[in-house]
Amino acid sequence: MGQHNISSVAHLIAEPVRSVMLITLADGNAMSAGALAQAAGVTAQTASSHLAKLLDGGLLSVESKGRHRYYRLAGAHVSHVLESLASIGPVTPAWRNTPSRSAQALRFARCCYDHLAGQVGVAVTQSMLTRGFIVETGERQYALTAPGCEWLQQLGIDMGDAGFDHADHARRCLDWTERQYHVAGPLGARLMDAFLEWGWMQRSPTTRSVTVTALGWDGLNRHFGIARESCGPD
Structure with missing residues (x-):
């Protein structure tokens, strides 16, 4: 089970669009799907698909304010993982x-x-x-x-x-x-x-x-x- 969880999370993070979205949210703030789509350079429809996968994978949480939905990292533990991954390998x-x-x-x-x-x-x-x-x-x-x-x-x-x-x-x-x-x-x-x-x-x-x-x-x-x-x- 643990091995399966690791591979699932690694697959979610490894996709370039999703990794950009996660890093963009790594300061702890919440952002709209539109803002995250712009940051990742994709359409709103593509962003929505990726955000759904990150939500299902437990990496993001979402809150609704009126007609808008705002996404943030599911917790500090997700940011810790991102920083740890970024620290692997030399800084050129x-x-x-x-x-x-x-x-x-x-x-x-x-x-x-x-x-x-x-x-x-x-x-x-x-x-x-x-x-x-x-x-x-x-x-x-x-x-x-x-x-x-x-x-x-x-x-x-x-x-x-x-x-x-x-x-x-x-x-x-x-x-x-x-x-x-x-x-x-x-x-x-x-x-x-x-x-x-x-x-x-x-x-x-x-x-x-x-x-x-x-x-x-x-x-x-x-x-x-x-x-x-x-x-x-x-």
Whole structure:
């Protein structure tokens, strides 16, 4: 049964149109069938067929608002699978040095479902490790330390209901462009929410990329020791 499930899911993800749709939804937002058809470069009828298969396969969920239907990933576990697949194999020099501004923006900072990824996400995680706010506790986990809890409270980040008592409150997520880990799980999501709420970062309305504002660079430098030039071009 498990082997059958793996082959079925792999078949769904492997189809190029469906893979584009899934990656487009990997920031956790919901999109209409029309928007996903445009992103994948197919007709509405073709998109509808692919979306039905992704729904049946458990990779997507759908909600109706009036006459419109909006699709999103079925959960963070689907995004984790997509990021893990993307991290297999080398990132070629051609991709790293691509002149494409959209590709550069994604590598610099992007949403990985509900948390921060890319060069900035890795830099934030490394800073927290260096300062002893988190520690590695296994192949897949970080753990928030007592100084880390105090630091978050000083920043004004509420920790009361975020599942920090669970062992997976700070998951290690392999960044597919940087080949280093960034922090995910409830802690990663809470940090991303705070960065957006404080006006440090802004999400693109059309892609997964994230822009760091002038206020954000000041905050990242002050609280994480991250300078703009240390993360590559914005």
